[in-house]
Amino acid sequence: MKLPIYLDSHSTTPCDPRVVETMLPYFTEKFGNAASRNHSFGWEAEEGVEVARKQIAHLIHADPKEIIFTSGATESDNLALQGVVEMYREKGNHIITSSTEHRAVIDTAKYLEKKGVKVTFLPVDKTGMVSPxxxxxxxxxxxxxxxxxxxxxxIGTINPVAAIGKVAKEKSVLFHCDATQGVGKIPVNVQEMGIDLMSFTAHKIYGPKGxxxxxxxxxAPRVRLEAMMYGGGHERGMRSGTLAVPLIVGxxxxxxxxxxxxxxESIRMAKMRDRLQEGIMKGMDEVYLNGHPTERLPHNLNISFAYVEGEALLMGVKEIALSSGSACTSATLEPSYVLRALGVGSDLAHSSIRFGLGRFNTDEEVEYTIDRMIKAVNHLREMSPLYEMAKEGVxxxxVQWAAH
Amino acid sequence: MAYSEKVIDHYNNPRNVGSFQKDAGDVGTGVVGAPECGDVMKLQIKVENDTIVDAKFKTFGCGSAIASSSLATEWLKGKSLEDAQKIKNTDIVHELNLPPVKIHCSVLAEDAIKAALGDYQKKAGEKKVKPAAATTSS
Structure with a gap:
C-alpha cells in the first residue's frame, strides 16, 4: 500500500490512464481547431469532438446536439441560471433553488437577486433532501x-430529481439540475428525470480538469439561453470560444x-463505503452519520466525530487526504452551510469529516483508514475538555460558554 | 494549510494534558471558547506560595489551538503569578509561527491563562477572607 491515500473524490479524481491515452494524440498530431472547416486538421479535431459528444450524451440519455461544452460545472451553472434569467425575463423573474446547492448555484442566485431577480432558497430535511x-x-x-x-x-444525499422534474413539467417551469456529483456515479436519464438543463464536469469522473x-x-421544450460570452458563436451560439479538443476527447x-x-464500480464503492462506515462506527462511541442513510452516493461517507474538531482530526491523519466541514481556516469561522441546513449543530458540523472513495481505492486502504481514524479520534478525545465533561455527565x- | 514544526510537535506530543481537582483551593481553572465556535480550552494551574508549580490543559479545537494551550502550560510552570499575567498572545504567535487565520487560537490561550489566574485569585481571596491583589477579573 502506498501513502498518502486519496479519499477526497468529491473534490476531484485522478485521470484514468485510459483517458490520458485517448487524449494524447490531440495535443500533438491532431491539434486542429474543431471549427476549421477547410482542412484535415480541423476535420480530425471535429471528429474527435463529435465522438466525445456522443459518448457524453449517451451516458445521460440525451441527444449529442444537446451537449454544450464549457470550462466546467461552475461555468455550466452560471450559464444555466444567468442564461435562462436573461432569456426569459419577460416571462417572469422568480427562480427556485435550495439551501444546500453548490456555491456555483447559490452565489449565482445571490448575484441575480442583487439584479432584481426573486430567489426562493428551499430548506432541506434533516437528511439533506429537497421536498418536491x-x-x-x-x-x-x-x-x-x-x-x-x-x-x-x-453529504452525498440524492434528491428526488424525477419527482421534481415532474412538478416542473406540470407547471411548465424549466428545470436545471447540477449533477456534478451524480453523473458517472449513479444512472442519469434526462428524459425520465424531466431535466431541461444539466451541469456536469469531467474531473469528477476520472477525466481532465478544465x-x-x-x-x-x-x-419539448426547446430551451433557449442568452450567452454569457460573445465571439465565434460556437456551441449553438450559447458558448463561444475555441473548443478544448483534447479535454473534450478525454x-x-x-x-x-x-x-x-x-x-x-458502484457496487464496489458501496461495499468499501459500508465497510468504512461500519469500522468507524463500531470502533468508537458518539460518531454520527450526516446525510441520508440510504439515498446517497455509493462512494460518499460523511461523519461527525463528537468532541473532536475536524481540522485537528485531519492533522492527525495527514497521510490520508480528506475534507472537513470545519471552517477553522476560513475567515468567517463558520462551519459547513450544508450541515447547518440539515440542522446539524455547529459543534458537530465542526467535527465532521467527508470521505470520498474512488475508482483506485482498495480494501486495504479502507482498513488502514479505519484504524488511523480510531487512533486519531482517541488521541484527540483524551485531550478534549468536552469529552471529559460529557463523560462526567455534564x-x-x-453550559454557559464564554463565546469569543 | 501547512503547520509549523512546533505546532506539529505540540499536536503529536502535547505537554501536560490532563485535569486537576477543580474544587481544590490551590487550583485555578479557566474554561474559554464555545463548542459552536470550534474551540474550547480548559487550562488549570496549581499554585504554591504565589508560584505556579504545575499546569494542565485540555483543548477542543484545531491543531493551532491545541499547540497554543500546550505551549501555555509549558510556559506557566515555574512562573510567579505576576509573571504569568505577562504572557501575551503575540508571544505564542511568535513561538509557534501561527499564520494570521490562527491568531484567534493564541488569543484564546491568553484568555484561558487570565481566566485560570482569576479563578485562583478569587479562591485565594475567599480563603483569606480578604480581597486578593486583583490583577484581573475573570
Missing part, C-alpha cells in the same frame, strides 16, 4: 427556473468508461 411538494408550493406564475442539485457534494458540459434540451472517454463500469448544551 416544497418545490410545487414555491412556484408562482412568475417562476421561470427551478435549480436543484442531483446529489450533494458534502472541461464540463451543460445539457440544454432541444425538444471527457468523452471518461463518460464511456463510466457507462461501461458504473454497474460494477449536559454540554446547558
Amino acid at each position: 411538494d416544497d418545490v410545487r408550493n414555491a412556484i408562482t406564475d412568475k417562476t421561470i427556473l427551478i435549480s436543484i442539485m442531483m446529489a450533494n457534494n458534502e 472541461v464540463g458540459a451543460l445539457y440544454v434540451r432541444r425538444k 471527457f468523452g472517454k471518461a463518460c464511456e468508461l463510466c457507462e461501461q463500469e458504473m454497474a460494477t 449536559d454540554l448544551k446547558s
Whole structure:
C-alpha cells in the first residue's frame, strides 16, 4: 500500500490512464481547431469532438446536439441560471433553488437577486433532501427556473430529481439540475428525470480538469439561453470560444468508461463505503452519520466525530487526504452551510469529516483508514475538555460558554 | 494549510494534558471558547506560595489551538503569578509561527491563562477572607 491515500473524490479524481491515452494524440498530431472547416486538421479535431459528444450524451440519455461544452460545472451553472434569467425575463423573474446547492448555484442566485431577480432558497430535511411538494408550493406564475442539485457534494444525499422534474413539467417551469456529483456515479436519464438543463464536469469522473458540459434540451421544450460570452458563436451560439479538443476527447472517454463500469464500480464503492462506515462506527462511541442513510452516493461517507474538531482530526491523519466541514481556516469561522441546513449543530458540523472513495481505492486502504481514524479520534478525545465533561455527565448544551 | 514544526510537535506530543481537582483551593481553572465556535480550552494551574508549580490543559479545537494551550502550560510552570499575567498572545504567535487565520487560537490561550489566574485569585481571596491583589477579573 502506498501513502498518502486519496479519499477526497468529491473534490476531484485522478485521470484514468485510459483517458490520458485517448487524449494524447490531440495535443500533438491532431491539434486542429474543431471549427476549421477547410482542412484535415480541423476535420480530425471535429471528429474527435463529435465522438466525445456522443459518448457524453449517451451516458445521460440525451441527444449529442444537446451537449454544450464549457470550462466546467461552475461555468455550466452560471450559464444555466444567468442564461435562462436573461432569456426569459419577460416571462417572469422568480427562480427556485435550495439551501444546500453548490456555491456555483447559490452565489449565482445571490448575484441575480442583487439584479432584481426573486430567489426562493428551499430548506432541506434533516437528511439533506429537497421536498418536491416544497418545490410545487414555491412556484408562482412568475417562476421561470427551478435549480436543484442531483446529489450533494458534502453529504452525498440524492434528491428526488424525477419527482421534481415532474412538478416542473406540470407547471411548465424549466428545470436545471447540477449533477456534478451524480453523473458517472449513479444512472442519469434526462428524459425520465424531466431535466431541461444539466451541469456536469469531467474531473469528477476520472477525466481532465478544465472541461464540463451543460445539457440544454432541444425538444419539448426547446430551451433557449442568452450567452454569457460573445465571439465565434460556437456551441449553438450559447458558448463561444475555441473548443478544448483534447479535454473534450478525454471527457468523452471518461463518460464511456463510466457507462461501461458504473454497474460494477458502484457496487464496489458501496461495499468499501459500508465497510468504512461500519469500522468507524463500531470502533468508537458518539460518531454520527450526516446525510441520508440510504439515498446517497455509493462512494460518499460523511461523519461527525463528537468532541473532536475536524481540522485537528485531519492533522492527525495527514497521510490520508480528506475534507472537513470545519471552517477553522476560513475567515468567517463558520462551519459547513450544508450541515447547518440539515440542522446539524455547529459543534458537530465542526467535527465532521467527508470521505470520498474512488475508482483506485482498495480494501486495504479502507482498513488502514479505519484504524488511523480510531487512533486519531482517541488521541484527540483524551485531550478534549468536552469529552471529559460529557463523560462526567455534564449536559454540554446547558453550559454557559464564554463565546469569543 | 501547512503547520509549523512546533505546532506539529505540540499536536503529536502535547505537554501536560490532563485535569486537576477543580474544587481544590490551590487550583485555578479557566474554561474559554464555545463548542459552536470550534474551540474550547480548559487550562488549570496549581499554585504554591504565589508560584505556579504545575499546569494542565485540555483543548477542543484545531491543531493551532491545541499547540497554543500546550505551549501555555509549558510556559506557566515555574512562573510567579505576576509573571504569568505577562504572557501575551503575540508571544505564542511568535513561538509557534501561527499564520494570521490562527491568531484567534493564541488569543484564546491568553484568555484561558487570565481566566485560570482569576479563578485562583478569587479562591485565594475567599480563603483569606480578604480581597486578593486583583490583577484581573475573570
